[in-house]
Amino acid sequence: MGDQPIRFTDGAGYDRYMGVWSRLAGEEFLDWLAPPPGLRWLDVGCGNGAFTELIARRCAPRELHGIDPSEAQLAFARRQPLLAAAQLRTGDAMDLPYAADAFDAAVMPLVIFFVPEPARGVAEMARVVAPGGWVAAYAWDMEGGGFPYQSLRDGLDAIGVSTPLPPSPEASRPEALRELWTAAGLTDIETLTISVEHSFADFEGFWAILQAAPSAGQALATMGEAERTSFQKLLRARLEPPGGGAITLQGRANAIRGRVPSRSSPAGGGPGGG
Numbered sequence: 001m002g003d004q005p006i007r008f009t010d011g012a013g014y015d016r017y018m019g020v021w022s023r024l025a026g027e028e029f030l031d032w033l034a035p036p037p038g039l040r041w042l043d044v045g046c047g048n049g050a051f052t053e054l055i056a057r058r059c060a061p062r063e064l065h066g067i068d069p070s071e072a073q074l075a076f077a078r079r080q081p082l083l084a085a086a087q088l089r090t091g092d093a094m095d096l097p098y099a100a101d102a103f104d105a106a107v108m109p110l111v112i113f114f115v116p117e118p119a120r121g122v123a124e125m126a127r128v129v130a131p132g133g134w135v136a137a138y139a140w141d142m143e144g145g146g147f148p149y150q151s152l153r154d155g156l157d158a159i160g161v162s163t164p165l166p167p168s169p170e171a172s173r174p175e176a177l178r179e180l181w182t183a184a185g186l187t188d189i190e191t192l193t194i195s196v197e198h199s200f201a202d203f204e205g206f207w208a209i210l211q212a213a214p215s216a217g218q219a220l221a222t223m224g225e226a227e228r229t230s231f232q233k234l235l236r237a238r239l240e241p242p243g244g245g246a247i248t249l250q251g252r253a254n255a256i257r258g259r260v261p262s263r264s265s266p267a268g269g270g271p272g273g274g
Contacts, residue, residue: 012076015048016209017217021148022050022110024196025253029109029138030058032192033257038062039104039133044093044125045111049077049086055107056082065103067091094120101130108137110253118171118180126184131262135186137177138194138255142169146252148198152216155235161223163215177256186258194253199246203236206247 037060043052046066055061064086068074074088091097093108093115106125108115115121125135140147142165147153156163170176174191181189200206211217220228239247 012048013211013217014073014214015050015076017213018110019048019050020198021196021251023054024198025138025194025251026051026054026109028194028196029136029192029253029255030054032194032255033105033134033136035059035105035134040102041065042067042096042098042103042106042125042128044096044106044108044121045114046077046088047073047111049074049080049083049088051107051109052077052086052088053080053082056086063087063103065089065098067093067096094124096124096128098128100127102128104130104133106133106135108139110139112137112139112171112177112180113142113166113168115171116167118168118176119183122180122184122186126186126260129260131260133260134257135181135184135260136255136257138192138253139172139177141252141254142166142172144173144252146172146254148196148249148251149210149213149216151239151249152210152213152235155231155238156216156219159231159234161219161231163219165215172254174254174256177254181256181258184258185261187261189256189258192255194255196251196253197248198251199248201246202244203240203247206239207232207235 039061040063041055041061043055043066046052046068049066052066056064066086066088069090069092071090074090077083077088094117106129112118112121129135153163178189178191211220
């Protein structure tokens with residue numbers, strides 16, 4: 001593991017790097033949740049707003065809030081037309097600045113492995129969601145090889161270049177997610193595996209976006225020109241099909257949802273309908 005923490009300081013660059021993957025997985029995630037319109041939503045770790053925009057476009061939210069520690073990412077999100085009415089603020093997933101029962105649904109998209117104490121993050125989501133509402137998340141299966149850019153990480157490892165990992169990669173495993181949701185007192189817990197695929201037109205297009213990668217991009221930036229050129233050739237040999245052409249990558253995410261129980265009786269109905 002690299003010694004430096006992963007930094008998220010470029011909302012536009014991160015969108016080029018991860019936005020398409022977030023939206024692909026996010027569409028399947030929302031298909032699975034199938035929420036009714038008119039809910040009060042909280043997107044925890046909303047970043048540059050890629051998933052928050054999906055909520056705005058697909059879910060007809062009554063309220064839409066997002067919170068993230070990176071002001072640079074939020075600045076990008078605030079410029080998106082679909083998020084003009086969203087309330088986006090800086091904050092900590094482990095200490096949410098909202099009252100209890102303030103939302104009908106709280107989601108943590110591609111974030112839980114970045115939370116230093118995932119149990120606190122899940123407990124906070126459960127606290128701010130009203131009885132009968134949903135607490136849900138999806139995360140790349142970091143330890144199971146589900147990260148879409150795992151081939152990039154493997155290539156860097158092959159030349160002895162370490163890249164930082166998020167602080168809690170183990171939290172993305174299905175059994176770990178279920179334990180976290182159970183410990184938070186959530187009920188009706190269900191899990192789902194989400195598999196997605198994306199193709200880049202050619203290796204040059206793929207290579208161009210890597211410079212903005214929050215983890216591997218930091219490693220590439222520390223290389224000298226000769227070292228970077230050598231690594232580029234290695235990665236091309238690993239990924240490019242014979243004769244050139246599209247670079248196709250796959251990602252796999254684990255998703256989970258659970259309901260905040262009623263204070264007096266087991267919850268029933270759909271999200272927010274307890």
